[in-house]
Amino acid sequence: MTIIEFRDVYYRYNEEENWVLKKISFKITAGESVAIIGHNGSGKSTIIKLINGLLFPQAGDIFIDGEKINERNIWGIRQKVGMVFQNPENQFVGTTVKDDVAFGLENRGIPREVMMERIDQSLQAVGMQDFLLHEAQHLSGGQKQRVAIAAVMAIQPSILLLDEATSMLDPLGRNEIIETIQHLKQIHNFTLLTITHDLDEVTLADRVIVLREGKLTNDTTPRELFSQVNNWGSLGLAPxxxxxxxxxxxxxxxxxxxxxxxxxxxxxxxxxxxxxx
Incomplete structure (x- = not known):
């Protein structure tokens, strides 16, 4: 079943600028893992924001779970989509780890007994159950990102968006987060979209979408892409x-x-x- 679909989508941030996205069309099946890559300014983050309803296209249509995104249904759409940002501190709103994970649940009116169970389960899943009452700002970079992931997973999204979620971490922290995401996906089978400059992350995806100057230039498997591309620098990437x-x-x-x-x-x-x- 198609869970995300873009149909001839165009987007630009103002009328005086060039199009950031130009006639973008693709479909993503429920449960698929898709990496989106390309040089800076190619439109990767814009696609993520359009899926989450933070932006709306000037032309074309976007469907989430068969429903066309518009201003009337956007809050319902966002119930299905979770997003982890590059900087986890942008997601912190509470004083403690517990408060941060609880925030999204409280906004959705989840009953307290269910909320406490989900907080415990999500922190257990990312290995942060012993930090329940710790202040988030005093955690390491990798621990902060684990808490951000736990907060998103607690709302049980069917789609998880990662916007360069490992780019601020050292190699050890990056590997730990990648392993955590892969573990969670095996358990919950959510649809995963990853924006990354790390080609090691790309190898874990089912598909990879390549953007260049706002256009979709490749939609293929990682193995096919790696065998075809000779000039990774043209994509702003290192092999x-x-x-x-x-x-x-x-x-x-x-x-x-x-x-x-x-x-x-x-x-x-x-x-x-x-x-x-």
Whole structure:
């Protein structure tokens, strides 16, 4: 079932500027994991804001769960969509971790006994149950992002939007958040849209949408994209180490049955290649 659909969507922030998005059309199936990539200014964050109803297109239509977004139904649409920002502090409203996770539930009028159960479950899911009464501003960057994710998951969205949610973290914190999101997706099977400059995150998606100057230029699988793109700089991205190494090995005569996406696949491909020789 299609849960997100863009039909010939155009958007610009004011009439004096060029279009940020130009005739964007795509469909996303419920439960799919989709990464959106492209250089700065390509329109990635604008797409996320349009899905969440923070913006409305000047032309074209957007459907969430079969319902066309408009000003009359936007609050109902937002009940289905959760969003985690680049900077988790932009989402903090309460004094403690408990207050922050409870905020969205209180706004939705969730009964107290249900609310307390969801707070406990969501913090358990991200490994922050021992920080219930801690002040959010005193947590580490990775811990803050875990709390932001817990607050979103507590409202049980069917769509989760990540707007460069790991970009402010160190490599360890980034990996922890990625693993947390993947764990939650296995449990709840929500639809996941990720905006990222980290191609290691892209390898975990079912599909990848590439934007360039407001236009959709690729809609494919990560493996197909990684095997096709030669100039990552044109997308404002740096290729992962695995991709660079695999490309260098191909020039030396190695042949892979499929483009390796991670270290494990690369090692298995090299092992198989050497056995055949």
């Amino acid at each position: 992962p180490f695995t991709t660079k190494l695999a490309s260098a090995l191909k020039k030396l005569g190695y042949r892979f049955p499929a483009h390796p996406l991670n270290h494990k696949e690369l090692l298995e491909a090299l092992w198989t290649y050497n056995l055949k020789k």
